[in-house]
Amino acid sequence: MNDRWKHLFRPVILERGRDIFESGEIDEVEKTAEGWRGIAHGTYDYEVETYIEGEEVTGMSCTCPYAEGGNHCKHMAALLYAVSEEVINPVSVSEDLNDVLEKMNEIQLRKELKEILLNDSSLKNRILQKYRSAPADMADVNRILSLLGNLSVRIGGRNEYISWEKGWEYVQAFQEILTDSVEPMIERNETMQAFAVLKGAFHILNDVDMDGSGGEHSEIASSIEEYWDRVIHLASKEERTQMYQWFRAMEKRSDDLICGDSITSALENYFDDPEYLLPMLKDMRNKLRGDQADNYMLEYDLEKYKNLLIRSGSDLSEYETWLENHNDLKSVKRILLKEAEGRGDSLQAIAILREMYEQEKIAGLKRSYLEQLLEKYRETGNTEKVKEALWKLLAQYRISSMAYVRELRSLCDSAEWKNARETILAVNESLKPDVYDDEEMYDSLMEYLMHQPVEMMDRYRMKLKDLYPDALSTYYAKYLDRISCRYGNLALYRTMRTYLNILAGIPGGISKANVLIDSWMERYPTRKAMQEMLREVKAEYNSLP
Structure with a gap:
């Protein structure tokens, strides 16, 4: 096996892998169908595996935290050192190293070890800690x-x-x-x-x-x-x-x-001993005295307060009294809501959410509370309240959700839905094309799209081309003539070619495409790349039956 695998590792990782291999901390190395596997020893044991095709390493895995972060670790390098030695020389390096060490006297060993330790502070620390006597x-x-x-x-x-x-x-x-x-x-x-x-x-x-x-x-x-x-x-x-x-x-x-x-x-x-818990509880009580900043840190402190009471075996009534005395705070309402949901008390959760919704001034938070209310109304089967919430979300907060539109339509009779639809279309601009499409109001959809960017027209083109071929081809012809005036480059010409083909795909569109091509060839005689593209497109159209 060649050593090209070494470029997969940073030098420091490669060096540490060599140290693991030479110290005999990689063993149980065995051949697998895909490559090799082994066990690396240290504070913990890690399973290492490498995948090899021919002479190339195609993948590696290890159970250590460093490798789980997507990195090539020292254990992988140690396994590959072991594999390389196994392939080149079935006698392990550790055996060769032992032979050398056996021949060295104590003075030589001390000298070599001291030199190594002077250059490796981490290894020096390991030796000092592991073998110190004091x-x-x-x-x-x-x-x-x-x-x-x-x-x-x-x-x-x-x-x-x-x-x-x-x-x-x-x-x-x-x-x-x-x-x-x-x-x-x-x-x-x-x-x-x-x-x-x-x-x-x-x-x-x-x-x-x-x-x-x-x-x-x-x-x-x-x-x-x-x-x-x-x-x-x-x-x-x-x-x-x-x-x-x-x-x-x-x-x-x-x-x-x-x-x-x-x-x-x-x-x-x-x-958890009382002597530790009671001072923490006392500090928390002091912290919660007086006015409180109404934020998520207060919510965190209250959760900690409750936890301390439980751990110390204290009565939770003082926590409940605190919440009751401060139920005007948003943090307290969020806690009460969480507790109601934990009990499965949907009616209590609805009452708290309605209060939060009515008192909130920030539009984004009001909308969030209303969406939570909507979910609770669904859970309790309150159809009228579901309709009311959907109506506000679509008309007042102008949420672009066709799922909400369809749900509201399913809950309304025909007269109710007609009035609701007209209001939604009047106030929620972003929903217009999808509502027109969903309601099969294609005249209105086409009229609306005639004044919109081409990207929006593209979304509905396939549905409209056979219903409104003249209007659609006129729209694309105007768009093409408009962009043709821009400074010419290959990207523009690719766009023009794409939309010429779109125009040609609309019934009656080929004739309009040819008119445009002829006018551009006359108008832009010096744009050679454009002229070449136009000749190719015209030839394609002329070859059509």
């Missing part, structure tokens, strides 16, 4: 955080900006350092040292200048949350209280953090 201290924590902080320079360059293209490389490097650093601490029950690393890592994640549109922040935050879970559960009561105090301090600024939801989630998931 407990981790703040010097260890600061060194690890320095590694994490320097990733923005190492991967982002001088600007320290992690672009979209490098986002998942950053994620993988960040997660590797976390794993190499926190895992040994957890194994040694060094909970506060591990928590100090995770605190610093969380700050670095929220401060890094990264595109993040591929979900990179969330991916790293999830890794940190998984370690929080393990560390908090290992912590003593005193340590747990210290961790709680940090989360509470961070909660106060969570709105300004990219990953602020992680703080909220940790407080909700890991601190």
